Amino acid sequence: MKLATLKQGGRDGTLVVVRRDLARCLPVPAIARTLQAALDDWQACEPQLRQVYEALNSDTVESQPFDQAACHSPLPRAYQWADGSAYINHVELVRKARNAEMPPSFYTDPLMYQGGSDSFIGPRDAVVADESWGIDFEAEVTVVTGDLPMGATPAEAAKAIRLLMLVNDVSLRNLIPNELAKGFGFFQSKPASAFSPIAVTPDELGDAWKDAKVHLPLVVHLNDKLFGKPEAGVDMTFDFGQLIAHVAKTRELEAGSIIGSGTVSNKQGDLWGSSIEHGGVGYCCLAEVRTYETIEQGEPSTPFMRDGDVVRVEMFDREGRSVFGTIENRVVARKG
Amino acid sequence: MKLATLKQGGRDGTLVVVRRDLARCLPVPAIARTLQAALDDWQACEPQLRQVYEALNSDTVESQPFDQAACHSPLPRAYQWADGSAYINHVELVRKARNAEMPPSFYTDPLMYQGGSDSFIGPRDAVVADESWGIDFEAEVTVVTGDLPMGATPAEAAKAIRLLMLVNDVSLRNLIPNELAKGFGFFQSKPASAFSPIAVTPDELGDAWKDAKVHLPLVVHLNDKLFGKPEAGVDMTFDFGQLIAHVAKTRELEAGSIIGSGTVSNKQGDLWGSSIEHGGVGYCCLAEVRTYETIEQGEPSTPFMRDGDVVRVEMFDREGRSVFGTIENRVVARKG
Numbered sequence: 001m002k003l004a005t006l007k008q009g010g011r012d013g014t015l016v017v018v019r020r021d022l023a024r025c026l027p028v029p030a031i032a033r034t035l036q037a038a039l040d041d042w043q044a045c046e047p048q049l050r051q052v053y054e055a056l057n058s059d060t061v062e063s064q065p066f067d068q069a070a071c072h073s074p075l076p077r078a079y080q081w082a083d084g085s086a087y088i089n090h091v092e093l094v095r096k097a098r099n100a101e102m103p104p105s106f107y108t109d110p111l112m113y114q115g116g117s118d119s120f121i122g123p124r125d126a127v128v129a130d131e132s133w134g135i136d137f138e139a140e141v142t143v144v145t146g147d148l149p150m151g152a153t154p155a156e157a158a159k160a161i162r163l164l165m166l167v168n169d170v171s172l173r174n175l176i177p178n179e180l181a182k183g184f185g186f187f188q189s190k191p192a193s194a195f196s197p198i199a200v201t202p203d204e205l206g207d208a209w210k211d212a213k214v215h216l217p218l219v220v221h222l223n224d225k226l227f228g229k230p231e232a233g234v235d236m237t238f239d240f241g242q243l244i245a246h247v248a249k250t251r252e253l254e255a256g257s258i259i260g261s262g263t264v265s266n267k268q269g270d271l272w273g274s275s276i277e278h279g280g281v282g283y284c285c286l287a288e289v290r291t292y293e294t295i296e297q298g299e300p301s302t303p304f305m306r307d308g309d310v311v312r313v314e315m316f317d318r319e320g321r322s323v324f325g326t327i328e329n330r331v332v333a334r335k336g
Numbered sequence: 337m338k339l340a341t342l343k344q345g346g347r348d349g350t351l352v353v354v355r356r357d358l359a360r361c362l363p364v365p366a367i368a369r370t371l372q373a374a375l376d377d378w379q380a381c382e383p384q385l386r387q388v389y390e391a392l393n394s395d396t397v398e399s400q401p402f403d404q405a406a407c408h409s410p411l412p413r414a415y416q417w418a419d420g421s422a423y424i425n426h427v428e429l430v431r432k433a434r435n436a437e438m439p440p441s442f443y444t445d446p447l448m449y450q451g452g453s454d455s456f457i458g459p460r461d462a463v464v465a466d467e468s469w470g471i472d473f474e475a476e477v478t479v480v481t482g483d484l485p486m487g488a489t490p491a492e493a494a495k496a497i498r499l500l501m502l503v504n505d506v507s508l509r510n511l512i513p514n515e516l517a518k519g520f521g522f523f524q525s526k527p528a529s530a531f532s533p534i535a536v537t538p539d540e541l542g543d544a545w546k547d548a549k550v551h552l553p554l555v556v557h558l559n560d561k562l563f564g565k566p567e568a569g570v571d572m573t574f575d576f577g578q579l580i581a582h583v584a585k586t587r588e589l590e591a592g593s594i595i596g597s598g599t600v601s602n603k604q605g606d607l608w609g610s611s612i613e614h615g616g617v618g619y620c621c622l623a624e625v626r627t628y629e630t631i632e633q634g635e636p637s638t639p640f641m642r643d644g645d646v647v648r649v650e651m652f653d654r655e656g657r658s659v660f661g662t663i664e665n666r667v668v669a670r671k672g
Contacts, residue, residue: 011376011590040347077590079413079454082523103518113520114450116583118415118590128486129586150464151670172586182439184449185521187418191586247452250465250508250527254347254413254454334487 001046001053001201003163004325005035005072007122012036013072017049018198019056022325025066028052035074035199039255042146042162068325073120073195074165075144075256081117081193082247083140083169083260084110086238090265090288097294110238110246113185115169115193117258123197123325126332127170127305133189134174135305135331138263139220139284139313140167141232143240144199148253157248158212158241164205166196166218166324167260168313173287173304195258196313197325208317212239216323218264220284221312228282230266232315263288271296307333337382337389337537339499340661341371341408343458348372349408353385354534355392358661361402364388371410371535375591378482378498404661409456409531410501411480411592417453417529418583419476419505419596420446422574426601426624433630446574446582449522451505451529453594459533459661462668463506463641469525470510471641471667474599475556475620475649476503477568479576480535484589493584494548494577500541502532502554502660503596504649509623509640531594532649533661544653548575552659554600556620557648564618566602568651599624607632643669 002020005013006027012034016025031048032038038045055061085091088106095102121127129135144163148156175189202209208216215233219226238246244259264284271292274280283289290300305311313327338356341349342363348370352361367384368374374381391397421427424442431438457463465471480499484492511525538545544552551569555562574582580595600620607628610616619625626636641647649663 077415079415080452082452085520105514105518109514109518111518111520112523114452114523116416116418116450116587117453118593119588133586175586178441178445180519182441182445182447183516183521184421184447185519187448187450188582188586192588246524250469250511250524251452252455252528257454 001050001204003035003049003074003199004066004197005074005076006070007072009033011076013076016066017052017056018066019063022066022068022198022322024056024063026052026056026061026063036256039144039146039162042255068197069124071197072122074163074199075120075195075258077119078117078256078258079254080257081115081260082112082257083115083262084112084238084243084246085262086110086236086243087262087265088237089235089267090263093288093291097291107237110243112243112246115190119192121192121194121329123194123327125194125329127329128332128334129172129191130335131306131333132174133172136171136173136286137305137311137329138169138171139218139228140169140261140263141214141218142167142195142258142260143244145244145253145257145259146255148244148248150248150250150252152245152248154239154241154245157244158239160244161202161212161240163199163201164214165199166313166315166327168194168311168327168329169260170194171285194327194329196327198323200323205323212241216315216317218284219314219316220282223310226276226282228276228284230264230281230284232261232264235266236261305331307331337386337540339371339385339410339535340402340533341410341412342406343408345369347412349412352402353388353392354402355399358402358404358534358658360392360399362388362392362397362399372592375480375482375498378591404533405460407533408458410499410535411456411531411594413455414453414592414594415590416593417451417596418448418593419451419598420448420574420579420582421598422446422572422579423598423601424573425571425603426599429624429627433627443573446579448579448582449526451526455528457528457530457665459530459663461530461665463665464668464670465508465527466671467642467669468510469508472507472509472622473641473647473649473665474505474507475554475564476505476597476599477550477554478503478531478594478596479580481580481589481593481595482591484580484584486584486586486588488581488584490575490577490581493580494575496580497538497548497576499535500538500550501535502649502651502663504530504647504663504665505596506530507621530663530665532663534659536659541659548577552651552653554620555650555652556618559646562612562618564612564620566600566617566620568597568600571602572597641667643667
């Protein structure tokens with residue numbers, strides 16, 4: 001099942017069920033006005049939403065054209081956005097670039113930060129930021145959970161996954177060193193994220209949803225040039241069940257919690273071999289290629305995003321059909 | 337104006353206007369069913385809520401008895417909970433105890449972490465945690481904001497303050513060192529917080545609300561014994577306008593964002609002089625007295641909270657009337 005949120009209708013927008021091919025949709029106010037409302041009462045709402053979805057796919061119901069550009073993030077605001085770093089390769093590279101050791105615990109205990117979730121930007125909205133902050137994108141896979149009690153196991157946690165989305169977790173790289181040095185983690189360095197226009201139920205992925213991971217490439221374009229296409233199911237050290245269980249260790253999760261994978265990253269060779277041009281899968285953030293450059297050339301040569309730069313994040317099934325629609329964020333630079 | 341949220345009526349509870357003396361209240365479904373709904377449309381709701389408040393105080397409207405024990409946190413779940421460390425004395429002590437330097441930037445750039453906000457506990461709910469985690473309370477003052485654009489100044493931010501609350505920001509001290517060592521800040525070490533039964537508009541404090549600080553003592557009892565009563569308006573290095581502006585530097589804030597002061601702490605002498613028994617103002621968390629003990633005796637002697645321990649947090653105006661009602665959380669130990 002595919003769901004989206006149109007911007008119209010207030011702070012939480014208007015929930016629509018979207019046809020599998022993303023061409024048409026239908027608001028469902030009689031079932032749930034917003035996605036959060038559906039998640040709050042999922043057991044009752046899900047079967048009704050699925051009926052609408054089947055009717056849309058068989059064209060047995062009146063519907064309206066679906067415009068991804070009219071969408072907000074599926075949850076325009078959420079009660080929780082917690083982002084992991086499940087692709088340890090990314091962490092290893094960053095640490096190698098600054099000659100920092102990789103603590104053994106990083107392979108058994110997920111790194112995770114609590115993100116701001118009160119005001120996401122839409123999938124096609126501008127990223128408004130100061131160029132001097134070092135504007136970067138991070139392409140990731142995320143899940144939306146139902147309710148989950150404290151102490152849930154990874155298996156229980158995986159069963160609480162309601163929806164999948166993509167995210168561009170915008171990062172302000174030049175603000176990170178000072179913030180991490182203060183010891184309390186990210187804050188100003190993590191501004192509003194943008195999620196994919198479509199949220200899908202895991203069954204929608206078929207075989208590509210296995211072991212609480214998404215087994216499809218995550219495709220990133222920078223200014224219309226292919227920048228990365230790593231496999232999201234490969235080199236993911238912690239699956240979504242483990243990531244959610246990490247959150248649940250000391251507290252319960254409430255329906256509508258968004259948990260992220262961290263920047264998708266595959267282990268590959270050196271800068272030469274990892275680049276798209278030379279047969280590599282490329283990268284899901286600028287920091288990663290800059291890290292390769294630092295390791296091999298002493299300093300980064302790829303700049304961060306500048307005014308007018310556009311990042312595109314999407315995922316296609318094995319038949320080439322867009323699963324989540326397209327995140328496309330343009331940088332609109334503010335002078336600081 | 338005083339507002340509260342009864343637990344009945346769904347995940348977000350039921351908004352009630354509370355009489356100044358906390359004895360009676362009135363649900364206001366015709367104005368707003370929940371506090372978040374009122375904050376979402378504050379300009380329209382506030383004058384109507386104030387009319388009800390005046391009618392309650394003059395006993396010119398039917399009302400019902402108000403029971404603090406029936407309350408949830410005013411926002412049972414919120415879109416944002418960001419907690420500062422505005423009382424630098426607390427940070428200085430903690431650093432002194434572990435022989436760490438105090439970076440000069442700490443006096444000009446607020447420390448702040450993003451907390452989980454999807455499922456707060458109620459003001460009289462149990463803190464369920466494992467004793468081995470090192471269960472501590474942190475008594476703080478918080479504000480709830482309206483909408484605020486990115487880049488707002490401290491003065492603009494102060495004007496966006498809609499409500500004040502108290503909080504017991506539960507902390508799991510023994511989980512903190514490992515988490516901070518990982519470099520991403522708190523996560524599992526900050527479980528669900530409990531807010532005061534009542535949220536009040538700043539005008540309710542009269543002269544005690546000045547310069548975006550609350551000038552009243554914050555009173556903490558541990559197992560019915562006075563444990564702390566520091567002045568919340570004293571030694572607060574960053575006022576709430578500055579704390580909110582810190583959040584707004586790289587992103588907008590959405591209505592209903594909760595921003596915390598950090599553990600209230602006054603500069604005082606040594607362990608002897610700071611204790612209630614010897615005329616000091618005591619402490620708002622166990623970690624602080626343990627820090628004094630570590631500095632002066634080499635190791636802490638006060639234990640963290642144990643099964644059955646009860647912490648009480650409240651604030652009284654200069655006439656001795658409770659402003660926010662009482663937070664009272666009992667520890668229910670889980671064996672890990």
